[in-house]
Amino acid sequence: MDRKGFLAAIGMSAATLTVISCAGCAKSSSSGGATTGPTGVDFTLDLSLAGNATLLNNGGYLASNNVLVARTTAGTYIAVQQSCTHENYPLVYQGNSRHFYCNNHGSAFTEAGAVINSPANRNLTVYNTSISGSALRIYS
Ligand code: FES
Numbered sequence: 687m688d689r690k691g692f693l694a695a696i697g698m699s700a701a702t703l704t705v706i707s708c709a710g711c712a713k714s715s716s717s718g719g720a721t722t723g724p725t726g727v728d729f730t731l732d733l734s735l736a737g738n739a740t741l742l743n744n745g746g747y748l749a750s751n752n753v754l755v756a757r758t759t760a761g762t763y764i765a766v767q768q769s770c771t772h773e774n775y776p777l778v779y780q781g782n783s784r785h786f787y788c789n790n791h792g793s794a795f796t797e798a799g800a801v802i803n804s805p806a807n808r809n810l811t812v813y814n815t816s817i818s819g820s821a822l823r824i825y826s
Pocket of ligand 1: 772806
Protein backbone atom coordinates (compact mmCIF):
# COMPACT_ATOMS: atom_id res chain seq x y z
CA MET A 687 0.00 0.00 0.00
CA ASP A 688 1.40 3.40 -0.93
CA ARG A 689 1.20 6.53 1.28
CA LYS A 690 -1.96 7.85 -0.38
CA GLY A 691 -3.64 4.50 -0.01
CA PHE A 692 -2.58 4.22 3.62
CA LEU A 693 -3.94 7.68 4.45
CA ALA A 694 -7.21 6.91 2.67
CA ALA A 695 -7.49 3.67 4.62
CA ILE A 696 -7.20 5.51 7.95
CA GLY A 697 -9.54 8.28 6.86
CA MET A 698 -7.03 11.08 6.42
CA SER A 699 -5.94 13.11 3.45
CA ALA A 700 -2.43 14.34 2.82
CA ALA A 701 -3.68 17.85 3.62
CA THR A 702 -4.93 16.68 7.02
CA LEU A 703 -1.57 15.12 7.73
CA THR A 704 0.17 18.36 6.79
CA VAL A 705 -2.01 20.35 9.21
CA ILE A 706 -1.30 17.90 12.01
CA SER A 707 2.43 17.79 11.39
CA CYS A 708 2.68 21.58 11.37
CA ALA A 709 0.63 22.11 14.50
CA GLY A 710 3.87 22.53 16.42
CA CYS A 711 5.61 24.68 13.81
CA ALA A 712 4.51 28.06 15.09
CA LYS A 713 6.63 29.97 17.55
CA SER A 714 5.39 28.60 20.72
CA SER A 715 5.55 28.34 24.38
CA SER A 716 8.01 25.50 24.58
CA SER A 717 10.07 27.53 27.00
CA GLY A 718 7.20 28.41 29.25
CA GLY A 719 4.86 31.10 28.00
CA ALA A 720 4.49 34.36 26.19
CA THR A 721 6.97 37.20 25.95
CA THR A 722 5.14 38.88 28.80
CA GLY A 723 5.57 37.67 32.32
CA PRO A 724 2.97 35.65 34.17
CA THR A 725 0.36 37.52 36.17
CA GLY A 726 -1.08 36.73 39.55
CA VAL A 727 2.25 35.35 40.72
CA ASP A 728 2.41 34.25 44.35
CA PHE A 729 4.53 31.30 45.40
CA THR A 730 7.08 30.47 48.05
CA LEU A 731 10.40 28.67 47.74
CA ASP A 732 11.77 26.81 50.75
CA LEU A 733 15.46 27.64 50.76
CA SER A 734 16.19 24.75 53.08
CA LEU A 735 15.41 22.30 50.26
CA ALA A 736 18.30 21.01 48.18
CA GLY A 737 16.52 21.93 44.95
CA ASN A 738 16.56 25.60 45.93
CA ALA A 739 20.05 25.65 47.42
CA THR A 740 21.48 27.70 44.56
CA LEU A 741 19.63 30.68 46.01
CA LEU A 742 21.75 30.49 49.16
CA ASN A 743 24.73 31.71 47.14
CA ASN A 744 25.23 35.21 45.84
CA GLY A 745 24.81 35.07 42.07
CA GLY A 746 22.73 31.90 42.20
CA TYR A 747 19.44 31.65 40.37
CA LEU A 748 16.71 29.27 39.34
CA ALA A 749 13.48 29.27 37.39
CA SER A 750 10.16 28.38 38.95
CA ASN A 751 6.60 29.02 37.80
CA ASN A 752 7.93 30.86 34.71
CA VAL A 753 9.75 33.29 36.98
CA LEU A 754 13.53 33.62 37.22
CA VAL A 755 14.56 34.12 40.85
CA ALA A 756 18.08 35.28 41.62
CA ARG A 757 20.26 36.24 44.54
CA THR A 758 22.37 39.25 43.65
CA THR A 759 26.04 39.59 44.47
CA ALA A 760 24.88 41.91 47.26
CA GLY A 761 22.76 39.10 48.72
CA THR A 762 19.29 40.43 47.93
CA TYR A 763 16.61 38.47 46.11
CA ILE A 764 15.16 39.62 42.82
CA ALA A 765 12.65 38.03 40.46
CA VAL A 766 11.69 38.67 36.85
CA GLN A 767 9.83 36.83 34.13
CA GLN A 768 11.78 33.80 32.93
CA SER A 769 11.31 34.44 29.23
CA CYS A 770 12.93 37.06 27.05
CA THR A 771 10.62 39.81 25.84
CA HIS A 772 11.99 39.42 22.33
CA GLU A 773 11.09 35.85 21.41
CA ASN A 774 10.39 34.03 24.62
CA TYR A 775 13.77 32.38 25.12
CA PRO A 776 14.70 31.46 28.71
CA LEU A 777 16.95 34.06 30.32
CA VAL A 778 19.95 33.46 32.52
CA TYR A 779 21.20 35.60 35.39
CA GLN A 780 24.77 36.85 35.24
CA GLY A 781 25.42 38.03 38.77
CA ASN A 782 28.93 39.36 38.18
CA SER A 783 27.62 41.55 35.36
CA ARG A 784 24.50 42.36 37.37
CA HIS A 785 22.12 41.60 34.55
CA PHE A 786 19.82 39.07 32.95
CA TYR A 787 20.96 37.78 29.58
CA CYS A 788 19.34 36.03 26.65
CA ASN A 789 21.60 33.56 24.86
CA ASN A 790 19.31 33.48 21.84
CA HIS A 791 20.05 36.90 20.30
CA GLY A 792 22.00 38.66 23.03
CA SER A 793 19.48 40.91 24.71
CA ALA A 794 20.35 41.97 28.24
CA PHE A 795 18.34 43.49 31.04
CA THR A 796 19.32 45.21 34.26
CA GLU A 797 18.56 43.63 37.61
CA ALA A 798 15.54 45.95 37.64
CA GLY A 799 14.34 44.44 34.34
CA ALA A 800 15.17 47.36 32.01
CA VAL A 801 16.43 46.58 28.52
CA ILE A 802 20.11 47.42 28.03
CA ASN A 803 20.77 45.42 24.83
CA SER A 804 18.44 44.92 21.86
CA PRO A 805 16.83 43.27 19.96
CA ALA A 806 14.45 43.11 22.91
CA ASN A 807 12.72 46.46 23.21
CA ARG A 808 10.45 45.82 26.16
CA ASN A 809 11.39 45.60 29.83
CA LEU A 810 10.93 42.47 31.88
CA THR A 811 8.06 42.03 34.29
CA VAL A 812 9.50 42.33 37.78
CA TYR A 813 8.09 40.60 40.86
CA ASN A 814 8.33 41.33 44.56
CA THR A 815 10.28 39.15 46.92
CA SER A 816 10.27 38.80 50.69
CA ILE A 817 12.17 36.45 52.95
CA SER A 818 11.01 35.03 56.25
CA GLY A 819 13.35 32.44 57.73
CA SER A 820 13.96 30.00 54.88
CA ALA A 821 10.73 30.91 53.07
CA LEU A 822 11.28 33.11 50.02
CA ARG A 823 8.01 34.48 48.71
CA ILE A 824 7.74 35.73 45.12
CA TYR A 825 4.61 37.70 44.27
CA SER A 826 3.07 40.20 41.87
S1 FES B 1 14.82 35.76 22.15
FE1 FES B 1 15.99 36.92 23.56
S2 FES B 1 17.07 38.31 22.34
FE2 FES B 1 15.86 37.20 20.94
